[in-house]
Amino acid sequence: MRTLKSWLAAGAAFALSAVASGASAEEGMWTFDAAPVAQINAELDTHVDQAWLDKVRLGAVRISGCSASLVSSEGLVLTNQHCVRSCAQTFSTPERDVVREGFFTTGREDERVCAGQTAEILLEIVDVTPRVSGAAAGKTGQAFVKARDAEIGLIEKEGCGTDAKLRCQVISLHRGGQYKLYKYRKYADVRLVYAPEAQAVVFGGDPDNFNFPRYALDAAFLRVYEDGKPAKTPNHLKWNPRAPKPGEPTFVAGNPGSTSRLKTVAQLDAERDWMLPATIKRLSELRGRLIRYAEESDDHRRQTRDALRGVENNLKRAYGMHQALATTSFMDAKRTEEAKFRAQVAADPALAATGDPWGEIAALQDDVAVLLPRYEQLETQAGQGSALYGYARTLVRAAQEKTKPNGERLLDYTEARLPLAEKRTLDPRRIEPELETLYLAFWLNKTREALGTDAPSVQTMLGKESPEAMAARMVAATKLGDPAVRAALWAGGLDAITASDDPLIQFVLKTDADARAARAAWEERVEGPTDRAAERLALARFKVYGDRVYPDATGSLRLSYGRIAGWKDGDREVAPTTNVAGLYERATGAAPFDLSAKFAERKAQLDPATIFTVATTNDIIGGNSGSPLIDAKGEVIGAVFDGNLPSLGGAYGYDGTTNRTVAVSAAMVQQALLKLYGQDHLVKELNAK
């Protein structure tokens, strides 16, 4: 792990300043209503202004778990191949391995709907902190969570009404210090336009993932549709396939998923000691099962193209995050920052009077350790990737929750959020029964392992069956793979659900009370008290540091600024760019360092000097995948698809000397469209005036 040496070498020099003392240069995932424009322009010598920000915001797109951007006036959306891989996987059949072969079109009639996919463009941000805080005032534990979520559900409903073109979402920022209503233009018809052959994207495989130099053609195109036609999108960003220049300013507008930079040291200790090890253990075993499964046949390999890569990516991320927290100098810096912040709070009588939120949070961590296995296995990780289980749970919960008033529902089933759940459940998609069985058996096994054979919830779940037999039986007999069956159950409501003899529906009906109890216990003893304490920390932070602090990532639109730059990995200087020639030098012919068919075949057609990928100092995290890499003029010069290994520690703190964003250049994407895949029509559209 090259990461580690860098961290250890960096030692106490760590720039973890966001923890308590305001962001340092090039650090930060800033909301668009609080971007540090003066600071950006001073540091980068740029001319960012409100118009620039608005333009970029309206060109930035959120898709499921990823980021993207509008790059033509007819709804063309740039993102990563790995962000559309699960869509391409659903088109893949034993006869045609779409992920391996790539997805190409000759015209719009070839574009195909991605199941469950939406595209969202941020229109407006409204501060709703007083409403949410007011509704939850004086409450603690689960009562706090419920009151807060009820108000959020109400605000979201009021904000967008029943307009199917809008989505309203209340985002909690600063770990509870602020609540903002994000209003999005929503497209629910999103189609796949282009995804290159897999090996062009995963060249270097897991070994090169989160590394640099990197040779991954990780770009793809979607298109948003409206009323069955390509949507008009005049607010798109300009595509600029020029060579990126080392040192030039770069911006990333995207949706970083989650960071933990504002968490207390006690919370980080618990992540290092309980959360991450459990994740590493679970994903490592799943990875092992999937690797062997893939090796069994070409068709198994086809089935796992999306799944295995996803598991490996998440595992590598979790291990990298763990290594950051395991590094003494890293945690020492965190402790120093926290001590400084505590001293500043103690010195302010008004703040000091609000008690000891650090101590309160520390006291909760034993409960975190005890409650986590139940909460994860029964609730957050339930089904472990089984689409069929996901359908069953959503159908059962939607039916149950719809019988309740909006303010008493689980948040994801409130009126404003139900359309997304419905779309994800009812959109047709291909199911792979063998893989479903593997996932379900794995999850049932791990649940028994984590909770113990004799736990009542495990007895309820398994009865006298083995995990393997139960998984095989349920997958063989369920009809939930049929979208019409799902639609009928959705429409039929609780009567249809309780009358269903589908084994997965029955399984969820039997086990969901335990899952809800696990969630309730977590909310009462962990989430509620943590969020109440974190709220006070946020307010203290605002008072002490003002607007120099940015909120932790929350899967909502953020702006990061930086430059194209290499870094020093120990003694080795890492150059900021790669080119096509480098790919051919790195290729060995043996997986995963084998060239894709097209790269092998058309070497002579490519310009060896074309810049393939770039490293930048932008501060990003998982969820930023697919974000446009934007230059000072607001034009798209690449697609962000990764960070380097040190950037994994970015979950907890940004170190500008080593953390790097990795993007594929627009120049390379365009060259591939033309020279490798004959997608001239897309190039034409991208470059239309």
Next chain:
Amino acid sequence: MRTLKSWLAAGAAFALSAVASGASAEEGMWTFDAAPVAQINAELDTHVDQAWLDKVRLGAVRISGCSASLVSSEGLVLTNQHCVRSCAQTFSTPERDVVREGFFTTGREDERVCAGQTAEILLEIVDVTPRVSGAAAGKTGQAFVKARDAEIGLIEKEGCGTDAKLRCQVISLHRGGQYKLYKYRKYADVRLVYAPEAQAVVFGGDPDNFNFPRYALDAAFLRVYEDGKPAKTPNHLKWNPRAPKPGEPTFVAGNPGSTSRLKTVAQLDAERDWMLPATIKRLSELRGRLIRYAEESDDHRRQTRDALRGVENNLKRAYGMHQALATTSFMDAKRTEEAKFRAQVAADPALAATGDPWGEIAALQDDVAVLLPRYEQLETQAGQGSALYGYARTLVRAAQEKTKPNGERLLDYTEARLPLAEKRTLDPRRIEPELETLYLAFWLNKTREALGTDAPSVQTMLGKESPEAMAARMVAATKLGDPAVRAALWAGGLDAITASDDPLIQFVLKTDADARAARAAWEERVEGPTDRAAERLALARFKVYGDRVYPDATGSLRLSYGRIAGWKDGDREVAPTTNVAGLYERATGAAPFDLSAKFAERKAQLDPATIFTVATTNDIIGGNSGSPLIDAKGEVIGAVFDGNLPSLGGAYGYDGTTNRTVAVSAAMVQQALLKLYGQDHLVKELNAK
């Protein structure tokens, strides 16, 4: 995990007193030359004396990685089935799944030699501390390690000469405070006599492993031979198949493998943050690969019976150890103990003058983190279970080391130790090529993952091949599965090795320099300085606490004392014994809770009241498997095969309120021999006057 709640509940009440303040009641893995006889007799109301100790010592047997005992005058040895499983596995063929079916005999002619197995009985302990310390005086880093090991090699050679019936081994105790020469009577012809059908042993599978109540018939018999005939063993222990009684005193004489109770807090932090997570990650993925491999066919399941169970056991152990170190109250207790010890040392001018060994050790932990991946992947974990790779490495290193003087060799290749390496390499054993390929590919993959694709040692190893292709190629072409080929290479020495075109020999020749360099770096920067500091800690501990401290486990003979007792798991009282009726109640018919064929078929022949397993307060750890459970009279009333989940934390500290040893009763073993397997001849031998 039931462990966790117990730990958290126990809180600061932890009896981690061995850390610095002397052992508490029933704690301790005592050497036979320093057993606390007075304390034992006072606490248990027993009459242990030197004669009792000598008798038990001469009846106790060390086998590879496990413990055992002599139980007849004709060389019959009691141990666990899981300690002979790898032997039975080597007899297993596609036609006959010996582990699944069990191994039974009608007479001694059916007994079969276990490849690589030896049995050792401790004859004498001699203090050689002055010699070892003197030889290493004034040296540091790798020079210290080399000087120490050279002296150890010399002492071992002088101690036993060339007598093939003896083995001499210098054991480092108290992490370097003492060196003792252990002189063993060695039997190199060890044969399998009896191993029950696997499902009778692994009932409950991984879920029940390290749990209690437990229904595992985990006992087996070996026999030691001399000159081709059963050895005369008049010093055997008396077999007593009576019902064990709750509360009665029990002793365990066996070879606990490794504990870390005397390590400093900085070392424990590194175990929690670096060593154990790496192990958990590696073993989890291997487990996943093996599980899926086993599911592919009956023959794959047969091949993995030993391997999968072993991996799961080690993984569960590592995770349990990690959970102990992740528990705040546990580490708080460790910190308190260390602070107390440091204060006592600081108060003693002579001790204080020896510097700050705790600080020195803490300063080494960054190097531990950096050097560990190379050291593990290239040296200690090399080959990850591949027998063929193990042969190749031993053959290459033996050939290289034999050209050097004894004092300059790697310790395992010194004259006193070569016979064991030779036996393990040359004994015939069945090889499973598919499984070998899986192991090798896995190891090559993990090595690339841990060190990085571009690391020179990885480039040397893989060249332009993929791990999978390289593993398949080497396993297909190697001839090292043939014992005659191995014997010829062993006899041929370095000339034969360098002339060999065997791909595995060539692979080791090409890569071993990097492995040796990783070892050298570890010795120079971690092992040497750690051991030098630990030595001073040991001497300080002796001075402050006298003989109230016992050494950490080192795979050498120890005595533990305790009682048959249940415990409280949270609110639940766990009874100290189980009986046959309980097995039938727990059986569900679904794996792994399905009855073995014989248990299913012969239920009516068994006495439901027979005590199946017992829990005791004895302080044990992995390596103690197979130890005799001995009563106050020195008679064998069971075979130790496991601990409960809290006992996994026993690697770092003993908590008498929850740590439990688990043993199968001699009564149950005898009933199974008679009623299930028709092994009346063994029962007769066991009960001979």
